Amino acid sequence: MRLRNVKGSRETIAANPLVIQDITEQKGHWHEVFGNDQPIYIEIGMGKGQFIIEMARRNPDKNYIGIEKYSSVLVRALEKCETDAPENLRFIRMDAEAILDVFAENEVSGIYLNFSDPWPKDRHAKRRLTYRDFWDRYRKILKPEGEVVFKTDNRPLFDFSLEEVEIAGWSLVNVTFDLHHSEYVEGNVMTEYEAKFSAKGNPIHRLVARA
Template identity: 60%
Template sequence: MRLRNVKGSDEKVSEHSRIIENEKDYKGKWNEKFGNDNPIHIEIGMGKGKFITTLAKNNPNINYIGFEKFTKVLVRALDNLDEEELYNVYAIRMDVEQILDVFEEGEIERIYLNFSDPWPKDRHAKRRLTHHDFLERYEKVLSPNGRICFKTDNKHLFEFSLEEIEKHGWKTEKVTRDLHNSDYVEGNTMTEYEEKFVSLGMPICRLEAFKEKI
């Protein structure tokens, strides 16, 4: 479904206290921005923000940063970001292709990829967020114990992701093609899309991936 533009969305996003406009200035210094040395988790494609703000509320000792490149989507996350007690979450309006300009090597503990665009045509494979070009970027910003948590309803994207991840030397664990009927559902935080898909009886695929660093 195509979202309509919200009148004044650029101004609303730019003026919001939880939206970072000068994100490149914090490269290697994000813990100064948060005011603590807690681990940093990021979500790429945060949408309306329910997932990341729920995590922030439930895990006050973890810092969260959401990426969303579309202003008309990010403006709809402002209500979730407005919760007064959520001082451990910020959002960035930018494309993840620039992630190396925002984070220093080893600065991130976890990356969440939730229901990313599957880009179904083969000629668009490089745009998939689990393509090896993105994996190389993730590897640089992840800490030695860092990992990717990936969920999708798209079986083709899931199989592609497994192949890319394993082909390029990453390890996988907690792999399931039906999350909500698996042992890994405990503690799972759902996104808006996930709630919709589960209500329709659609299986959710999930995995965790990490690169052993020498």
Template identity: 55%
Template sequence: MRLRNIPGADAAITESVYCIKSPETHKGHWQEIFPSQQPLHIEIGMGKGRFMMDLAAAHPDINYLGIERYSSVLLRALQKMEENPLPNLFFICMDAADVAEVFDHGEVDRIYLNFSDPWPKDRHAKRRLTSRQFFARYDEVLAPEGHLEFKTDNQDLFTFSLEEIPEAGWHLDASTRDLHHDPVLNEGNIMTEYEEKFSSLGNPICKLIASR
């Protein structure tokens, strides 16, 4: 999908107090940017930020970082934050492949992946955020008792993800191919923009939870 460039997006991100510049300089010291030292959860590929903002509002006892590669998308999240600031949430504009350059070993307590790009061609499999290559990156930053949660409506990507977990040396803790009708995994579920859109079209939502 071709993203529309929004003039001034890069400048707005640079000037925003809600977006962390030079994130690699905070490696190993992320707790210092928050008012309180609390568990740290991150979302990789957060889109317009609804999921992160709803989580941060519902769980003030957790610190959150939303990661988005595209400035034109991140701009929408920043605009929302200006309307409703949350002290336990900041954003980073960066590529997911650099996650191990930005977070120290065991610094992250939970990783969220929501409706990631499926990269449908086989030759692009290693670019999928649930590929074994990315699980190796997550392994470098996730706390020993940490978890990764992944949601998608793409059945092929979900099947691929389930297969990659053991290949990456991880463990599948739970999974469902119909989240909204799963009484256990759907409890307390916070929807993303895509989740609301796709489920309204009748697409079942898949979810898995994995750990080392």
């Protein structure tokens, strides 16, 4: 995936109070960052932030953290929050592989993976956010009964993810190959990609898994 560099994005991110800088120091103390004991939900690979921002606005009784690797993408999410930033929302710029350095055991109530990079070449399978090693990481930071919700329009990636869930020893709570025409569509919050792909008639696949 080739991204256009946004001039000054790193400086903007460093100066924005919604972006947590000393992330490893917050491990085990994220409730202190928000100043409350509300459950914490994270989105890994949040893109331009449409989903996580809307979730925070709809659910003021929960805390949300958007995680994005690329500065040029994260800065677009910050632009959406310039005039009306939800108090229960923070952002992190980091690689998902370091997730165990940032969150403590049982610190997270739920994880969202939305339209993750499919890494289509077989030799890159370990980089996919639904590869078995990532499921092991998710298990360590999730509370008991915590869930991972994964959405994509990429059928090969979805089939791969279903296999990895089983290999990792997780249980599927529910699965749909066409979310927008299923019983699970009520309350669904769309991402930028989801709106784009569904408008073209592409079916959206979704799974919910529990360790």
